[in-house]
Amino acid sequence: MVSRDMYGQCLPDNSLDLTISSAATHYLSKQICQIKNGVFLHEADNEEQKLMKEQGKLDWRTCVVSRGRELIPGGFLITMNSSTNERDERLSLGHNGTIQLGRIVSEMASEQIITQEEYLATNYNAHYRNADEFMEPFCSALPGVDELGLGLVSLTTFKNYVPNPTIGIVSKGGLIQSRLDNPRVQPIHIADFGTADGRASISLINDIIEFIHFNLGKEQPIVVYYNDQPQNDFNLLSNVIQDNTTALKLTGTEHIYQVMVSRDMYGQCLPDNTLDLAISSAATHYLSKQVCQIKNGVFLHEADEEEQKLMKEQGKLDWRTCVVSRGRELKPGGFLVTMNSSTNEHDEIFSVVENGTLQLGRMVSEMASEQIISQDEYLAMNFNSHYHRKEEDFKEPFCCALPEENELGLELVSMKAFKRYAPNPTIDFANKGGMCSKDTNTTDKMEYSRWIRSMVYPWFYHALYNGLSTTRTEEEKQSVIDQYFSRLQKHAFEHCDFKPFLLFTQVVIKKTNT
Incomplete structure (x- = not known):
């Protein structure tokens, strides 16, 4: 689009x-x-x-x-x-x-x-x-x-x-x-896979555009493809990248062209040899399909041994497919750069609130116990993703003699795991010891709790919504979701001394074949 x-x-x-x-x-x-x-x-x-x-x-x-x-x-x-x-x-x-x-x-x-x-x-x-x-x-x-x-x-x-x-x-x-x-005159082609509303990658894409124009001139045409699944809110994405009322928008010149691609990112989304650069930020942990139902929770680490095995095996297949699909789309000499939710050598997983995803899942369980949602709805609220990958999981396609990898000439250039504390735009951590405290005033606590809510809402909303019964009206569904996020905000308010952190593994891949 x-x-x-x-x-x-x-x-x-x-x-x-x-x-x-x-x-x-x-x-x-x-x-x-x-x-x-x-x-x-x-x-x-x-x-x-x-x-x-x-x-x-x-x-x-x-x-x-x-x-x-x-x-x-x-x-x-x-x-x-x-x-x-x-x-x-x-x-x-x-x-x-x-x-x-x-x-x-x-x-x-x-x-x-x-x-x-x-x-x-x-x-x-x-x-x-x-x-x-x-x-x-x-x-x-x-x-x-x-x-x-x-x-x-x-x-x-x-x-x-x-x-x-x-x-x-x-x-x-x-x-x-x-x-x-008349051979085509090629602009530079960049794609962001699993873009959601575009906010996760927009600063990076603006930096890339600025770098290209600095080196090749302002008139160098650049096409930016934004990809996500067909049910993504592409109207919201369009508003984000073209919002002239805020600083959060795509760098605007007449030589920048945005195209929206509504396809599953695990399949090939663009023709062979289209892209100079492919990026993906915090998207590859989502599984391409649901392979089981987590019976006793919402998140992967709450699943039993068999459920975890099925989800991790699907995650392995999805990562292979993602690497091969992007490899086909890249031009020779093109790069794929992914920032992937992952674990580290201490088996930590991302945590945006005190007690992390255990707390996020516990609040869903409490709503089932209080009969705000039914048991069937609770069981259907699965966060269908594999964020437990480690470096060896990301290396796997390059160590298993995958035929497509050799055919396309894909080379693993670098890989780096890191833990990053989320920068809080409302509270000055530097002047408050890196966290809010008992002395922090109510206004700051409220701003902190709203920030936590806004950070979780975009990626957890659909897990809640898709689990709710189809017999509910849209108003009822929104009411249930609002109740959940009110609980989340209350928990964040009461635990504002927690500093959220994310765990990523950056993977850089190059296509060498002509």
Whole structure:
């Protein structure tokens, strides 16, 4: 997914062999007037129509030039545009078409179902062009059209269904031949696998972009792929990386292009030899599938011996698959850098509150004992992950003569395990001995407890939600989840002298084969 306004450039120069757009270009890029006496363009007065049509003209020019920059030489742009014909007919989805659609809105205003202000604000901000308007960029000596060598191949207006011309262009050899004649100019491709909401990696990606631009110049195009499973909240991710109201956003220049990839990270998510750099931060401990139900708890260390064996074996297979999939996606000379939740030589595991995951699981058990959740829901609330890997587990694909590893020429460059205390943005640990104490005021304790809650919520929410019965309403589910995190916040408030820590193993892999 590419989360950008289509009227601007969305991908680097010379990226695309084929671009299509279906029933989208009639939408205007911005609202330049309010239609005072209706909803649709044909209900607007002469001045309003003039303004909207002029904006439509500018938008179509911009669209043509932007797509032209993105196409490789010999590439094609095919658009299916809502339009009018020589008899000034326009789309009609029912009797009297858009006149009737607008009339219904007007009737709702008359009946005071909506206010007059709401009626005036209900504008369909679009322009249905005719054939002359689609030809205009090619008849007006537009600099971008000439510079890019854009030629209008065909223009067909039709009222009824016609065969799709897109496949014909591919199969008749024009597109394939043009791709062979004009090798693609490659931007730098970076991917973040298991990105979630993007916050875990955004600072690192910004540093990488800054380093690339410092060495190769600000005009070097960079494509950043954000990958996560299809049920991930990609709207939240888009807001994080494009939030202009905070410092926490992706470095923004016209030469940075974000693409969202909704695929399971354990399979191949991008074509062979796509990436210069792949990263993954705190994601590889999640298992690709649930292989058992933990009967007496929530987390791996609460599982019995057989359950642990099954989960660890799945974790071993998943890590192998992850390494091979990323190896296929990397270009020769490309690197994979992963920061993996793990244990250390003392068998410690990450701990964000006093008593760590034991406490997190205990609170779920207490809610079952108090019948806030059923026993079946408790059993279904499993945190399906393997965070007990050690260095030898990460080395395993390189020590077992895995055929794909040799075929791809994957080399384990470095591996480093470390324990890191989580920096607390609300409490000055340095001036308070590294922790809050009995003398810490209530406001600081509350801020600390909220911070702990916000740190756990993104990764533990789904384990709770997915365990709740499907017979519950969404409101009931949210109420149960809110109760859990209220308990967590209370525990953090009462144990604010605990300093959270994380355990990671950094693994760096290089692809050497050409």
